[in-house]
Amino acid sequence: MDRVLSQLRAAAEPTRLRLLALCARGAFRVSDLCDILGQSQPRLSRHLRLLVEAGLLERVPEGANAYFGLPPDADLARMIVARLPEDDPQLAADRRQAVRLAADRAREASETFRRLGADWDEVRALGLSAAAIERALLDLLPPRIGAFLDIGTGTGRLLELVAPRAERAFGIDASREMLALARARFAEHGVADRCAVRQADMYRLPLPDQAFDVVALQMVLHYAEDPAAALAEAARVLRPDGLLVVVDLEAHGHPELLERHAHRWPGFDDAALAGWLGAVGCAPLPPRVVEGALPVRLWPARRTLGRVSAPAAVLTF
CATH class of the missing domain: 1.10.10.10 (Winged helix-like DNA-binding domain superfamily/Winged helix DNA-binding domain)
Structure with a gap:
């Protein structure tokens, strides 16, 4: 009282x-x-x-x-x-x-990107079909979601798409400029009451254990120095039987992307993702693919009750 x-x-x-x-x-x-x-x-x-x-x-x-x-x-x-x-x-x-x-605020953030020449829309820069990727991801998600987390949310596009089916949609990103655009997007489209973002490191999420029903990492993992640690942190904040979805490039033979777009990894294969997901207490589900010049794969997994720990990275190139 x-x-x-x-x-x-x-x-x-x-x-x-x-x-x-x-x-x-x-x-x-x-x-x-x-x-x-x-x-x-x-x-x-x-x-x-x-x-x-x-x-x-x-x-x-x-x-x-x-x-x-x-x-x-x-x-x-x-x-x-x-x-x-x-x-x-x-x-x-x-x-x-x-x-x-x-x-x-949206104009200020957009002008900052243009002035600095930042290529913040990576899907467009790589010639990928944003609409096809979004459809494939939304098809994987349940029709009703309690709490949704988007790691590496960027300008908050995924949060906006998920908002109609989520009670809470939360995103983290390292870029303040990206987050400024995300907040402007939420206000413009009337979803700011259920969407929120915060600046944070994907290796140290300022979030409690088992707080989310669904966690997504879309086009983020190929930038990670330690993908296994990033997945371990994602699994930590996922509730038992919750859904973890990784959306990223399929393993490819285009080494120039690593230099041009500062990628750390040249895509991933099913074996590597299955190993990492299993090691952090997530049971992999059948992956899906979005075909294109650079195929994109979706790796879903269910959180089990096992202990979450980050395995050593095993993918080499």
Whole structure:
């Protein structure tokens, strides 16, 4: 009862209700919230601190910044937000400002990529069929998903696709620019209430054990110095009988890709993936292939109850 009373007291203030309503739709920095609400940073920082201390919001550091959003267990916060009138003029104005801000952030991130010449759309750069890969992956996923994790989410395209069938869709990536685009995508397409991203290392996920029903690594593993360790970490956060899906290039004879696109591995074969997956407590299922100039394979596996440990890498070239 004390926790409920504390949360109700923390929420019982107009500015804090506005903050909860905004953060229920996505993650924002303090500077973003100052821009949207038209209030000073010291004032909003105090309100945010009270909401975080009460457990109604969570603060997620990302480089020099921090993002504020609803934590997964913020049931009371969601109940409060659900009772707020959609047609309230102040809340409607906040939503319009948030949409404008998201569009500005998306333009800034896109311009950064263009200015630096970053080839962030690897599927397009390699001449692969994004639509065919997405269809094959979605066909593998269950129609209803509790918690979904996309490791190496990039601009969040997969999270957006999975959002209609997932209660929570979460992505991690090492690039702040990618994550900025992902957040803008979620706001633009109205899925920010169930999609979230965080900057993190795929070898050290800031996530609890057995927290997800489905984990995906799409076009990520060929960049990994230690694919076995990456798979071990993915398996650690997967619930028993959960689904792990690796989507990556089939073993190929194009060594120039390693230099041109900074790939660490020239694709993978079924034996290597089966060995790594089995060693981290996942039972491999029949793989699927998306044909093309560079075939892409999908390696699904079910999490068993075995102990998760990273085996030594066995693939050489």
